[in-house]
Amino acid sequence: MSSFADDLHAALAGPDHSISPKYFYDAKGSALFEQICELPEYYPTRTEVALLQRHAAELAQRMGPQAQLIEYGAGALMKVRLLLAHLDRCHSFVPVDISGPHLLEACKALQRDFPALSITPVVADFTRDHELPPAPDGGQRIGFFPGSSIGNFTPEEALSFLRMLREELDGGALLIGADLIKEPGVLHAAYNDAAGITGRFNLNLLHHAQRELGLEFDPRGFDHYAFYEPRHHRIEMHLMPRGVQELQLQGRRYRLSPGESLHTENSHKYSVEGFQAIAREAGFDPQHCWTDDKNWFSLHWLKA
Template identity: 55%
Template sequence: MLSEFARDLQAALANQPHAISPKYFYDAEGSRLFDRICELPEYYPTRTELAILERSVGEFAALAGRGAEIVEFGAGSLRKVRLLLQAFDAPARYLPIDISGEHLRDAAAILRGEFAGLEVRPVVADYTTDFALAPHEGAGKRIGFFPGSTIGNFTPDEALVFLQRAARLLQGGALLLGADLVKDPAVLHAAYNDAQGVTAQFNLNLLARANRELGAGFVLPQFAHYSFYNAPLQRIEMHLVSRARQAATVGGERYVIEEGESLHTENSYKFTVDGLRALAERAGFRPGPVWTDPDRLFSVHWLHAPPGASR
């Protein structure tokens, strides 16, 4: 039986244009490379968002109230969620949601060791689909946490659907959302084309992963990392461009990639503050406070979820 990765890669290679979800970047090696990206001088999003979170976490805690549940969409940087867990008033529990069970278990074990008495309940699920969370008797507001501008990896339609699902899941609570902002294209270009070539390695690792897990036979030097800002669509696009006519095999099927063809591996949409607030409102949220850095590179939004029946 083929894995989901194999099926999606087959579909990407069989269809034109070739495109695959960026979620497949994040095997162990891809996660290691992304951690390196976050430390690069050109890559502003992580350090800028962290500075906003550190400066404003007391305001988040006041908005959340006592005994909040923290629901993180994706088991992301523990450094970020630690800020919330340390600042919030007696949080009832932490529920990280991710498709990677191993990553979740590791994160949960670390946080259980650091926060005695905190209930940490990992949820193995795809947070882009519908799923339910067990109620917690006596808990306060349910606060969603979606940092890193991961919302930008969705198409506008997908982002709306995700926010609609989040609004239903967080009824009566709120979503704390990080969103990268529209800015000088030169700044964006540098962030995704770093001088050390780490982003290129990260992009190419998707093919290396296909070789390791699926025996695809991609020849990595025959692909070039290509990333650019598509201003009319307000998004960074990341591609792997074939330098020559070549072939790969996935699940017993052979696929030919022509010279000059690309595999589209990621979109990273950028937002205006007003545009993100309008999108959230369409999804059912009531936009609340917004925090940005002095250079307005990045934004963090408090979005009030609609009221609903008690959990």
């Protein structure tokens, strides 16, 4: 039984009906997320890209020659191009992503644009143990975790994940994006776009389970629901049942009643100081932070 099946059985059995957002990302989910990144309401991508463009030369200098660049949750490999264009004699690029076909297609496109670059894709859940190619002899191992994906972890999970990365990057550094606390209306619009793409992305978790695991459910039986929870400084995404919904997975039946939900994602928002405190506790030395003019998004350089 796959971990997806295990986790979905556990989520549907309750009591809190919560599952990891990593299961959004089959090929269809990855394509939908690329559409989200282009939406006018979704500020994180364009804000982070602007920061990377503005500071790419400085970041490349910090990475140094012969760096091995490891991107976690690599996706479409668009942001990393801004760094690769400035890196001096990059040793290798190691993108790690759970969606294999999507990652391999993105690597083909990247290789065409950077023909001299050594690319070693790793198809794996980057939050769990995974094998990486050997670290370079003459350069640093640099982690790259853009897109505010660290916000999908609870603060306790983020601490554990950062500790794992500190050990993996041993002596190198981590460039990581973190979304910042801001006016709730901006957040609400970003996760409830007018075109309904985020809703389709949310529902894709069930469609992914239908394609991969044979989940039986009513595709018209759930609504996308996203809101800002101010006490925890996070967006929560849920799938809300329209009336009583019955789902069948591998011979087991589950029921979700009105007022219940399947909790599919958290997206925590940080202050710069709050995020740096977690990084320090994980064993990193926060050496620099870049933010945009509105203080909506932050990029952090953490020395391992």
